[in-house]
Amino acid sequence: MIKRIFLPILFFTALLVPDHSFGQDKNNPWYISIGVNAVDTYPVDEDNRPLTGGFLNEMYNFEDHWNIIPSLSTIYVGHYIGSGFSLGVRGSLNKIDKLGDVSVDDLAYYAVDGMFTYSFRDAINGEGGWFDPYLGLGGGYNFVGDQPSFGTANGTVGLKLWLGESVNLNLSSTYKHAFEDKYVKHMQHTAGIGFVFGGTDSDGDGIFDKDDECPDTPGLEEFNGCPDTDGDGIKDSEDACPEVAGLPEFNGCPDTDGDGIADPNDECPNTAGIAALNGCPDADGDGVKDSEDECPNEAGPEENNGCPYKDQDNDGVLDKDDECPTVLGTVANNGCPEVTVAVLEEINVQVRTVLFDLDKATIRKESYETLNSVAEIMKEYPNTQFLIEGHTDSQGSDAYNMNLSKERAASVKEYLEGQGLPSSRLSSQGFGETRPVATNATAAGRQKNRRVEISLID
Known part of the structure; x- marks a missing residue:
């Protein structure tokens, strides 16, 4: 029966588990697992007494030695402490009809165990990962049939296979050592589905507040939970133009005309220009931007509104300097004719x-x-x-x-x-x-x- 239940689960788990980070950690500190448990007294004693076959002998002989009831029979609740360590409590119930190779009447079995575990997930995969082996140490109280309750020291080997960010398949084997021979030493195996919870995500962006630099504003994982409203790859807090997609070299602002001057600093953002004129063009290169140049295609000084000075009389003296602009003169006489x-x-x-x-x-x-x-x-x-x-x-x-x-x-x-x-x-x-x-x-x-x-x- 055990083979029919768990081998298909293990097979499909290996196929379906995606390759990304999840698990119990500081963001999801609480963990609960429910499932079934099996109790086996056979592979726990090296004295080869009638009830046992020697330590770890036939440990996974499901059909001959395991005691299991076909219903949910175990629950575990744990809390993440930090650095891979967790502390939890497990409660179990079962019916014992086999003590090693000896059949017995259905003996009631109850156990409450405390467990201190360490996960090797981060050490193997880096942070997160779907493959999560762990070791556990602890102790518990067990009740078997009419025997008085007895304590055990427990050692656990387990494996969690994460099916998603908060769900896993949890498999474990625990050796429970009773310190007096009159009590039953035994192995307890569990298989269950586990869930992590307890993290706070105020803005609902999938990044918990502890790791969210902008916990009250939905954001992106690559920006530690901070938003990038315009989607230009620059988070809003570092984006000078957070509502308009731009370029990193302009602190997130666009350069619509491609003149190398960001739009907020460009007086002519839709027409390529030069930095000296705050992004406005100067077609004739006279230092007067075209919008203020009365002669945009003919170089002229600013004081003449960008137009060249005329020399109406063609005497070589510009009208602005010519005291006789309409009469041919000489340079020496300021553009006026000289008396010969x-x-x-x-x-x-x-x-x-x-x-x-x-x-x-x-x-x-x-x-x-x-x-x-x-x-x-x-x-x-x-x-x-x-x-x-x-x-x-x-x-x-x-x-x-x-x-x-x-x-x-x-x-x-x-x-x-x-x-x-x-x-x-x-x-x-x-x-x-x-x-x-x-x-x-x-x-x-x-x-x-x-x-x-x-x-x-x-």
Whole structure:
């Protein structure tokens, strides 16, 4: 009968047991097992008395020596202590109809045993594993028939085959040594189904609170019970973007545009850009991001909104630096044209013909056209300052000539200002008779000395 019951169980257990970690441990400290027990007095005595066959002789002769009842007949309750050690109590009942080779009337059998066990599971498999052999030591009280109860010292060899994380098949053989010959020394074999329980898993994630770094939040085993909400392989507590899947190099944040700048730090997360502009693009490479660049495909300075400065007159001086942006000029004169010797001579040829009333500073009307022409030429040089000089001949006193030259120069200056020339560009000065260009001894020479000239102010 025993063979028919237990050999198939052992066979299918070996086939079905998966290869992962389970068992009684600190997370599941309580263990209970229920099953059947068999009592055998035959292989317990070396004296070869009629009731025995010698120590361990025919220990597993099920049919000839074992006493067993066909119902649940044993229960074990144990608690895990730590480091593979457990402490438990087992209660058993049976009927004895064989004492060795001698048949007896059904004798009632009751036993209560305490057991201190050590599991070799972790030593063999590493932590956990389905194969779980163990050894046990303890003692108990036994009641057989009408005999008084008697104590025994017990030694146990057992094997648990874990069928799942909390269920196992538990097989054991225990030698119970009675210290007086009048009491029955015997072997007791058990087979049962065991269950572990007692662990606390507050968040229901399958990881007990003792090992759960996040006991109140469902999480994953690889993160010791902590969650990874976005499933990017970085637990939420270390993930800068726990709601959005990202990359380890960005602390769990994404880089949508693949520019090497994490989205939270990227002002343009959907368009590849550069770090200098916080992830925004700069197509023309002028340091102004495209969204603020009025000329995104043409390099230009930031102060001009990313557009290049123009040079309208193509004189080599940019408009921003060109004081005469629409007039061709020179770099030396800040983009404005410079008065050449020829131009200045042309001005003076005309201004020397300006006529005044006799001994007065009043310009004659017939000279207006000449001065108008001079004004137009001077306007072509908006960055040039002119000095209007008044000169006389030597007739009259020096003081009189000096005063008259000043007044005539001032009169020409005033007229030119009236033609639109700014006063800031014009100055006047009288030199009297101090700078003659011809002799004052002849009328022709004195006529040349009575003149107005224009020179440049550096």
